[in-house]
Amino acid sequence: MRDFVSKLAFILVLAIVWELIRLTGRYPALLFPGIGSIASALWMERVDLIGRTLFSLRIIGIGLVTAVSLAMLATFMSFGGKIFAEVISDLMAIMHPLPGIAILPVAILWFGIGVRAILFVIVFSALWPLINHFYTGFRSIPINQLEVGRNLGLTGWELALKVMLPASFPHILSGLRTGWARAWQASVAAELVFGAAGGQGGLGWYLYKKRFMMETPGVFAGMLIIVLIGIGVEYLIFAGIENRTVRKWKTIIN
Amino acid sequence: MKTLLTVSNVTKVYETGKRKVIGVHNVSFDIRQGEFVSVIGPSGCGKSTLLRCIAGFERINGGSIHLNGRKVKRPEPNRFMVFQGLDQLFPWLTLKENIIFAMRVVDKGQGNFGERAEHYLELVGLQGFGDFYPYQLSGGMKQRASIARALSVKPQLLLMDEPFGSLDAFTRRAVHEMLLQVWKKTGVTIIFVTHDLEEAVDLSDKILIFSKGRLKGQIDNKLSRPRERVDSSYRSFLLKISGFLDSEGSDSLDSKELSAAEAKLAF
Amino acid sequence: MFCIKRQRVVALLLLAVLVAASFISGCGQKTVQENQTANDDEQLMTIRVAKQFGLVYAPLMVAEKIDFFSKYGLKVEWLTLGSGGAVREAMASNELDAAFMGIPPYLIGWDKGLPAKIAAGYCVIPVSLVTYDENINTLEDFKAEHKIALPSPGSIQHILLSMALEKQLGDPNALDDNLVALPHPDGAQAMLAKKDVVAHFTTPPYLFEELEQPGYKVVLDGFDAFGQDFNFNVALVTESYHDSNPLGYAAFVQGLNDAMNWVNENKEETAKLLAPEFQIDEEKLLKYLTAEGVNYTTAPYGLMGFADFMQKAGYISKVPGSLSEIAWENILAQVGKREGGPCTLETIQWSK
Numbered sequence: 079m080r081d082f083v084s085k086l087a088f089i090l091v092l093a094i095v096w097e098l099i100r101l102t103g104r105y106p107a108l109l110f111p112g113i114g115s116i117a118s119a120l121w122m123e124r125v126d127l128i129g130r131t132l133f134s135l136r137i138i139g140i141g142l143v144t145a146v147s148l149a150m151l152a153t154f155m156s157f158g159g160k161i162f163a164e165v166i167s168d169l170m171a172i173m174h175p176l177p178g179i180a181i182l183p184v185a186i187l188w189f190g191i192g193v194r195a196i197l198f199v200i201v202f203s204a205l206w207p208l209i210n211h212f213y214t215g216f217r218s219i220p221i222n223q224l225e226v227g228r229n230l231g232l233t234g235w236e237l238a239l240k241v242m243l244p245a246s247f248p249h250i251l252s253g254l255r256t257g258w259a260r261a262w263q264a265s266v267a268a269e270l271v272f273g274a275a276g277g278q279g280g281l282g283w284y285l286y287k288k289r290f291m292m293e294t295p296g297v298f299a300g301m302l303i304i305v306l307i308g309i310g311v312e313y314l315i316f317a318g319i320e321n322r323t324v325r326k327w328k329t330i331i332n
Numbered sequence: 333m334k335t336l337l338t339v340s341n342v343t344k345v346y347e348t349g350k351r352k353v354i355g356v357h358n359v360s361f362d363i364r365q366g367e368f369v370s371v372i373g374p375s376g377c378g379k380s381t382l383l384r385c386i387a388g389f390e391r392i393n394g395g396s397i398h399l400n401g402r403k404v405k406r407p408e409p410n411r412f413m414v415f416q417g418l419d420q421l422f423p424w425l426t427l428k429e430n431i432i433f434a435m436r437v438v439d440k441g442q443g444n445f446g447e448r449a450e451h452y453l454e455l456v457g458l459q460g461f462g463d464f465y466p467y468q469l470s471g472g473m474k475q476r477a478s479i480a481r482a483l484s485v486k487p488q489l490l491l492m493d494e495p496f497g498s499l500d501a502f503t504r505r506a507v508h509e510m511l512l513q514v515w516k517k518t519g520v521t522i523i524f525v526t527h528d529l530e531e532a533v534d535l536s537d538k539i540l541i542f543s544k545g546r547l548k549g550q551i552d553n554k555l556s557r558p559r560e561r562v563d564s565s566y567r568s569f570l571l572k573i574s575g576f577l578d579s580e581g582s583d584s585l586d587s588k589e590l591s592a593a594e595a596k597l598a599f
Numbered sequence: 600m601f602c603i604k605r606q607r608v609v610a611l612l613l614l615a616v617l618v619a620a621s622f623i624s625g626c627g628q629k630t631v632q633e634n635q636t637a638n639d640d641e642q643l644m645t646i647r648v649a650k651q652f653g654l655v656y657a658p659l660m661v662a663e664k665i666d667f668f669s670k671y672g673l674k675v676e677w678l679t680l681g682s683g684g685a686v687r688e689a690m691a692s693n694e695l696d697a698a699f700m701g702i703p704p705y706l707i708g709w710d711k712g713l714p715a716k717i718a719a720g721y722c723v724i725p726v727s728l729v730t731y732d733e734n735i736n737t738l739e740d741f742k743a744e745h746k747i748a749l750p751s752p753g754s755i756q757h758i759l760l761s762m763a764l765e766k767q768l769g770d771p772n773a774l775d776d777n778l779v780a781l782p783h784p785d786g787a788q789a790m791l792a793k794k795d796v797v798a799h800f801t802t803p804p805y806l807f808e809e810l811e812q813p814g815y816k817v818v819l820d821g822f823d824a825f826g827q828d829f830n831f832n833v834a835l836v837t838e839s840y841h842d843s844n845p846l847g848y849a850a851f852v853q854g855l856n857d858a859m860n861w862v863n864e865n866k867e868e869t870a871k872l873l874a875p876e877f878q879i880d881e882e883k884l885l886k887y888l889t890a891e892g893v894n895y896t897t898a899p900y901g902l903m904g905f906a907d908f909m910q911k912a913g914y915i916s917k918v919p920g921s922l923s924e925i926a927w928e929n930i931l932a933q934v935g936k937r938e939g940g941p942c943t944l945e946t947i948q949w950s951k
Binding site for chain 3: 286
């Protein structure tokens with residue numbers, strides 16, 4: 079709570095500083111809108127903004143679920159066979175440093191222009207950090223815990239779900255955090271590069287459109303929503319999960 | 333008493349890179365129902381490997397292991413292992429949940445798991461700690477809880493791989509006491525691997541002596557319980573075993589291990 | 600606990616003051632720099648112009664290669680910016696004195712208060728909607744799954760399409776859900792890949808390249824949509840530059856006229872000069888430079904024609920009351936003001 083209050087105070091102070099800078103008139107009003115006009119843009123555009131936000135969250139959700147499933151599969155498989163492990167680790171080395179947005183041209187080539195290409199970029203962006211964290215997580219499971227599981231008669235998927243998953247949860251959680259951040263960035267970036275088709279587009283497309291219409295308060299309203307969602311997901315979802323799990327178990331990693 | 337476990341001509345070879353290392357070489361022995369057997373020997377002598385073969389964690393390259401006439405092929409809850417490491421409890425579960433987890437996996441069906449879990453916690457002296465998470469416990473309490481979890485699946489054979497190796501001497505005395513009581517109450521058969529001679533003499537009915545992957549000898553321990561380390565019969569039995577160790581496997585004992593044993597004798 | 604809280608707030612305030620101070624002092628430095636530039640201007644006037652690449656910009660590229668401005672005492676600083684949006688933002692923040700853009704994007708900026716006006720018309724060039732789909736012959740034939748690529752929302756291509764849609768289907772937004780914003784080269788690539796995108800609203804050379812492919816045809820001609828000729832781009836000069844540097848302004852307009860004229864008089868040499876820049880062969884470039892409909896001119900065409908439609912369709916909130924609200928005096932003088940009814944030059948500023 080105190081944390082929340084100090085965060086709120088920080089935002090307030092930022093807003094005041096913003097207004098003070100604006101009032102000096104040093105920057106053109108066209109590019110430096112007041113808090114008031116940003117707020118009114120937020121209000122006027124609420125229907126559009128909510129729609130765009132839901133769209134963004136939906137494709138990021140689909141992208142993340144896909145990426146997490148693929149990452150889990152890849153991780154399990156790399157524990158299943160030596161060749162697989164090598165292939166995946168080679169792929170990791172090549173793909174991990176590549177920013178997701180860099181493969182947009184390939185995505186367009188394979189999936190055409192539209193949601194599927196953006197989805198591909200999202201999945202690609204989230205996949206490698208997820209595999210990386212999951213793999214590290216699985217590697218860091220104490221051998222004793224695994225053998226207790228085996229001793230109880232657990233094998234294969236049962237062992238993976240009942241023992242390996244919870245035992246590597248600290249790493250999985252930090253993987254999900256990175257994956258979410260990457261997916262969120264990728265969706266906005268992809269839509270900024272090529273706007274999605276008219277009817278379907280998320281917050282990135284909203285920013286793009288507002289910028290081309292020179293509706294600067296709208297651009298800032300969109301950015302504000304992006305920031306707020308980032309903070310919201312971190313504090314409402316990830317911090318909540320963390321408190322209920324790894325913090326409670328004292329298995330938190332940093 | 334009838335024979336529970338038959339180990340016959342078991343050989344286990346490790347392949348590390350291109351080199352082959354023999355972990356266990358042509359070992360045979362029987363263990364009777366309800367016995368408390370210690371396996372001693374210096375580190376790297378193959379005693380832990382043998383235990384892991386009995387548990388089913390390792391595939392054997394020759395010979396066979398039978399439990400109640402059934403061949404051992406894979407890990408099963410009827411031979412349950414307690415490890416040395418203090419990290420064998422699942423950290424995401426409370427003590428009670430750890431035990432219930434094990435019972436649920438083994439029993440499959442329904443049962444009054446909560447009550448039974450409490451019973452096992454009481455058995456190892458942890459009544460009232462059921463809702464604690466592993467990180468809230470001391471090393472000794474963690475090992476007690478691990479024993480409770482192992483017992484909860486009603487194994488025929490309790491396999492203990494230096495379970496108290498990470499504990500200090502005072503804690504160790506207390507858990508020895510507890511283990512002997514549990515053994516008496518449940519009648520479970522125990523194989524206890526240790527490199528601590530006195531621990532083996534304190535606890536077991538029979539001592540298997542290992543060296544360089546081979547079984548060097550089996551010595552019955554007929555000392556009456558409770559065993560006191562200051563008793564003259566205890567001292568002379570201890571001397572007899574260390575004498576046996578010296579004559580049979582002095583060259584195989586690594587010097588560090590030996591000097592530790594000697595230091596204990598001198599005390 | 601209270602103490603900690605107060606310390607935190609104090610720290611936050613300090614941080615805020617620091618940030619504010621750095622912003623304000625940053626501005627101060629900028630003012631000094633501007634003064635210095637002004638001093639330099641006494642020796643040689645300078646103007647900062649956004650550089651652009653493409654067949655349409657051939658006169659600009661020539662103007663850079665053969666310096667047409669120095670004889671008037673003007674030095675041009677050519678700046679490269681990422682997109683039309685960035686160009687407009689740079690003008691708004693006074694990082695740029697002159698730039699070239701389509702009339703609709705300019706009107707969007709003007710509506711929001713962009714302090715710049717038209718200093719010259721810039722070319723009349725064909726802009727068309729191309730398709731390879733044999734079932735598409737008119738705008739009515741587009742189905743929901745047919746994607747149309749154009750450079751960006753609010754671009755001249757977007758407005759032209761909307762104008763035509765209003766005329767032909769009665770709804771300027773009828774195909775909004777079909778639109779995909781893609782830069783010209785990416786759009787052209789998507790067209791050649793024949794994936795998703797079935798139509799592309801584009802300009803030369805992409806327009807010419809696409810039409811060279813068998814089966815590719817024009818669905819909508821920009822001139823038809825507008826009703827007559829219009830400037831593909833206009834040259835904009837900011838209010839502050841125009842007001843504070845009239846000689847620089849005059850030199851810039853005159854240099855631009857010279858460059859434009861030189862291209863018209865010397866198309867073969869232009870092709871020779873620019874072929875390496877475009878990385879196509881000279882012959883092909885000459886073909887493009889001399890293609891039908893291409894008119895390198897600084898005369899104003901259709902300056903007022905987009906505004907009414909754009910206001911009705913909601914792109915801008917107001918319409919310029921007269922040409923003087925969006926154009927500088929040299930344009931006004933060129934167009935003139937005939938008593939007793941508009942002259943030809945006045946009428947061609949509107950759409951039909």
